[in-house]
Amino acid sequence: MRVTLQEELDQLESALQEEGALVLRALRGTLNALAQQDAELADEVIAFDDEIDAVYLGIQEGIQSLLARQTPVAVDLRLVLAVLHNNLHLERMADYCVTIAKLTKLVQEAEAAETLIEGFEEMGSRAEEMIRVALDSFADRNLDRAESLVDLDELIDRANRRVVHHVLSLGGDPDKREWGLRMIIVSRCLERIGDHAVDIGEQTAFLVTGEFREFTDASHPVDGTTPRHMD
Amino acid sequence: MVNIIEPMTQIAQSVRTETPFEPKEKIFEVRDLTVSYSGDPALRGVSLDVYQNAITAFIGPSGCGKSTFIRCFNRMNDLIPTATIEGTILYHGADLYDDEVDPVEVRKRIGMVFQKPNPFPKSIFDNVAFGPRVLGMEGSMDGIVEKALQNAALWDEVKDRLKESALSLSGGQQQRLCIARCLAVEPDVILMDEPASALDPISTTRIEDLMHELKREYTIVIVTHNMQQAARVADMTAFFSVEVSNGDRTGILVEYDVTSKIFTQPSDRRTEDYVTGRFG
Amino acid sequence: MSRAMRGRLFKAALLLSLAIAFITLGTLLVDVLQKGLPYVDSILLTNPPSADPDRAGARPAILATIYIGVLLILFTVPLGVGTAIYLEEYANKERWYNRLLEVNIQNLAAVPSIVYGILGLAFLVRGIGLGRVLLAGALILTLLVLPTIIIAAREAIRAVPDSIRQGAYALGATQWQVVWRQVLPAALPGIATGSILSLSRAIGETAPLLLIGALTYVAFDPTLTGSFTALPVQIYNWTKQPQDEFKLLAAAAIVVLLVILLTLNAFAIFLRNRYQKRW
Numbered sequence: 088m089r090v091t092l093q094e095e096l097d098q099l100e101s102a103l104q105e106e107g108a109l110v111l112r113a114l115r116g117t118l119n120a121l122a123q124q125d126a127e128l129a130d131e132v133i134a135f136d137d138e139i140d141a142v143y144l145g146i147q148e149g150i151q152s153l154l155a156r157q158t159p160v161a162v163d164l165r166l167v168l169a170v171l172h173n174n175l176h177l178e179r180m181a182d183y184c185v186t187i188a189k190l191t192k193l194v195q196e197a198e199a200a201e202t203l204i205e206g207f208e209e210m211g212s213r214a215e216e217m218i219r220v221a222l223d224s225f226a227d228r229n230l231d232r233a234e235s236l237v238d239l240d241e242l243i244d245r246a247n248r249r250v251v252h253h254v255l256s257l258g259g260d261p262d263k264r265e266w267g268l269r270m271i272i273v274s275r276c277l278e279r280i281g282d283h284a285v286d287i288g289e290q291t292a293f294l295v296t297g298e299f300r301e302f303t304d305a306s307h308p309v310d311g312t313t314p315r316h317m318d
Numbered sequence: 319m320v321n322i323i324e325p326m327t328q329i330a331q332s333v334r335t336e337t338p339f340e341p342k343e344k345i346f347e348v349r350d351l352t353v354s355y356s357g358d359p360a361l362r363g364v365s366l367d368v369y370q371n372a373i374t375a376f377i378g379p380s381g382c383g384k385s386t387f388i389r390c391f392n393r394m395n396d397l398i399p400t401a402t403i404e405g406t407i408l409y410h411g412a413d414l415y416d417d418e419v420d421p422v423e424v425r426k427r428i429g430m431v432f433q434k435p436n437p438f439p440k441s442i443f444d445n446v447a448f449g450p451r452v453l454g455m456e457g458s459m460d461g462i463v464e465k466a467l468q469n470a471a472l473w474d475e476v477k478d479r480l481k482e483s484a485l486s487l488s489g490g491q492q493q494r495l496c497i498a499r500c501l502a503v504e505p506d507v508i509l510m511d512e513p514a515s516a517l518d519p520i521s522t523t524r525i526e527d528l529m530h531e532l533k534r535e536y537t538i539v540i541v542t543h544n545m546q547q548a549a550r551v552a553d554m555t556a557f558f559s560v561e562v563s564n565g566d567r568t569g570i571l572v573e574y575d576v577t578s579k580i581f582t583q584p585s586d587r588r589t590e591d592y593v594t595g596r597f598g
Numbered sequence: 599m600s601r602a603m604r605g606r607l608f609k610a611a612l613l614l615s616l617a618i619a620f621i622t623l624g625t626l627l628v629d630v631l632q633k634g635l636p637y638v639d640s641i642l643l644t645n646p647p648s649a650d651p652d653r654a655g656a657r658p659a660i661l662a663t664i665y666i667g668v669l670l671i672l673f674t675v676p677l678g679v680g681t682a683i684y685l686e687e688y689a690n691k692e693r694w695y696n697r698l699l700e701v702n703i704q705n706l707a708a709v710p711s712i713v714y715g716i717l718g719l720a721f722l723v724r725g726i727g728l729g730r731v732l733l734a735g736a737l738i739l740t741l742l743v744l745p746t747i748i749i750a751a752r753e754a755i756r757a758v759p760d761s762i763r764q765g766a767y768a769l770g771a772t773q774w775q776v777v778w779r780q781v782l783p784a785a786l787p788g789i790a791t792g793s794i795l796s797l798s799r800a801i802g803e804t805a806p807l808l809l810i811g812a813l814t815y816v817a818f819d820p821t822l823t824g825s826f827t828a829l830p831v832q833i834y835n836w837t838k839q840p841q842d843e844f845k846l847l848a849a850a851a852i853v854v855l856l857v858i859l860l861t862l863n864a865f866a867i868f869l870r871n872r873y874q875k876r877w
Contacts, residue, residue, distance in 0.1 A: 088523050088524070088527060089523060089526075089527065090527050090530055091526075091527075091530055091550065091551070092550075151582050152578040152581075152582060155549065155578065155581035155582045156549040156550060156577060156578060156581055157549070157550055158546060158549070158550075392768065394764070394767065394768060397764075397767060399690060399692075422770050422771070422772055423770070425767065425768055425769065425770040426769075426770035429768060429769065430768040432761065432764065432765065432768075434761060436759075436761035436762060436764065436765040437765075438762060438765065438766070438780060438784075439762075439783075439784055440783075448766070448769060448771075448779070449769035449770065449771075452766075452769065452770065452771045452772075452775045452779065453769075453770055496765070499765075499769065500768075500769070503769055503770060
């Protein structure tokens with residue numbers, strides 16, 4: 088029943104997953120460019136963002152058309168709204184990848200601190216993992232897995248704080264200090280990518296439970312062990 | 319450094335969010351059509367093209383002439399002595415109202431399903447077989463009837479009781495029977511005048527899903543006063559409204575476009591007022 | 599007077615009318631049956647009339663009535679249904695001549711049967727020289743009954759919903775096909791009922807037959823072009839006889855006539871109930 092509606096919902100979801108795959112490729116590209124200080128690769132990543140924007144726009148228009156014509160309700164409506172939000176989150180993630188790439192180009196000539204680079208690779212891998220978990224748990228409607236994103240995010244947050252420490256300890260060399268500042272922004276971008284992945288997880292919760300809520304309350308930071316369920 | 323970014327244009331294009339409607343061949347071309355009853359125009363100056371294998375919907379407030387309009391396509395208005403038609407309708411490029419054209423032949427190719435299901439007071443089998451019989455179609459009647467009922471998604475429900483009266487079916491089944499009856503003569507086009515307005519929501523959804531199936535082989539034109547239905551099923555939508563001048567009410571075509579445009583960003587203010595429910 | 603009281607009075611008045619009708623009819627029937635039933639036997643049915651009441655029968659009359667009945671069906675049904683189809687399906691109702699036709703038919707249905715008798719005498723028996731024969735009698739009764747059948751057939755055809763016609767036209771049927779294959783079959787029960795009722799009225803008609811010369815004493819079996827009599831005429835004849843036995847025979851013949859009529863009516867009711875369509 089309602090064959091057309093179902094087809095269009097399926098198309099929207101699979102477009103979203105495709106967009107996620109594209110974001111993962113952009114992230115991997117920008118991480119590699121950062122690690123190898125490869126300006127050419129960074130340029131490719133920046134150009135790549137146009138493609139992601141095209142998909143973003145396509146999904147946006149698809150949602151508008153679907154809402155106008157099919158008037159979905161209940162779980163169908165929640166799905167469309169969740170796709171709407173996730174579309175935005177993925178696009179923001181892609182923008183952060185671009186920011187990292189631009190910063191990579193800026194500090195191409197600088198001398199990179201080894202530990203920091205390794206740290207970024209670790210943060211980046213974590214972020215990649217979070218994106219995968221977020222998208223998979225959305226596809227499977229797996230609430231528990233979505234909630235596990237909070238713990239993963241905590242790890243990135245801690246790594247971010249360590250980067251700040253490290254930059255502060257870099258010393259007085261102006262070149263090194265400039266590089267350090269830029270790297271703080273890179274770190275922040277990766278941390279924000281993690282946050283957006285958590286947001287995607289929250290959309291999974293909305294889709295499944297109908298409750299639109301944050302997994303963690305800003306004024307009550309989680310101790311890192313048990314996520315809070317607010318029933 | 320391995321370039322992990324593949325050429326992206328192909329991938330972006332393959333990510334489909336909605337199959338956009340591309341108008342293909344024109345099957346009807348209407349030019350400046352005016353229909354009058356006893357000299358009073360009920361519908362004036364309508365021009366539009368109907369595309370093949372698409373679902374085209376006519377929407378608008380009551381009295382805007384959309385039922386009158388759809389009946390022009392299969393010359394059913396010929397049966398009303400007081401009706402006169404000016405303007406042209408081309409069907410596959412030929413004038414539908416030419417003197418040489420036989421209305422009976424027109425109706426074989428352009429079938430119609432009505433608002434209230436109107437099965438004949440005969441058996442289910444005889445209902446579906448009526449059209450083929452009066453037209454002298456060749457082939458085994460059993461085969462023709464079964465195929466039509468299959469295409470109307472009714473076969474499984476009635477295959478064991480073909481000899482029973484058609485009046486024993488439920489409303490939704492009767493309407494699908496009328497569709498089967500229409501399909502049995504192998505038309506080109508199916509006209510539907512408010513096909514689901516007398517049915518309950520579940521039957522309505524079944525008919526809408528059926529339309530989606532049927533449009534692969536046929537061209538479908540529907541009149542509906544339920545604009546959500548038009549939004550759900552139609553590829554192209556035409557909005558008609560009523561023009562009042564000197565106390566005379568005449569129907570006119572306001573806007574005709576791809577359905578998603580009509581319901582997301584209509585060009586005419588009157589269309590927007592109607593679809594948002596603020597008027598009409 | 600309170601409304602409830604008025605309601606009850608009204609109901610009582612209705613019951614009273616019903617009672618009067620029933621009692622009158624009932625008395626007549628009972629009387630006839632009492633007198634006539636004992637005399638309904640094979641002699642009545644198989645013997646020709648004779649001056650001797652013990653041997654008198656009504657065979658020629660019964661046969662003639664049956665022949666007239668058959669001829670009536672053959673003549674009136676095609677003519678009547680055909681006219682009704684023309685008026686309902688083909689005629690443009692706005693035209694003056696069609697409206698005139700309609701008014702004409704309504705009026706004809708109300709003309710007294712004796713006028714048809716005079717008509718028949720003037721035109722059929724004398725005018726075209728048919729003579730006082732069975733065929734003339736059948737033709738006259740045809741004219742008598744035709745308007746009623748046309749009206750009944752028109753009602754039956756009108757009762758067929760227009761949506762059926764629209765559906766048939768939309769499938770590519772011609773006007774003839776729509777009429778022959780959809781309208782007529784659907785109207786058939788109504789037409790049949792109307793025809794049978796008209797027929798039973800005609801069978802009971804005496805005046806026209808007398809006028810065109812149904813003889814009162816016919817001892818031979820009837821033929822189409824020969825002299826004839828009919829059951830009502832035979833009854834009339836027997837009641838005029840002096841002997842009391844003939845009056846009883848008349849009662850018996852009445853019983854036979856009633857049986858024929860009631861059977862026909864019962865058949866009409868059966869047809870109507872069996873084929874009644876619910877739209």
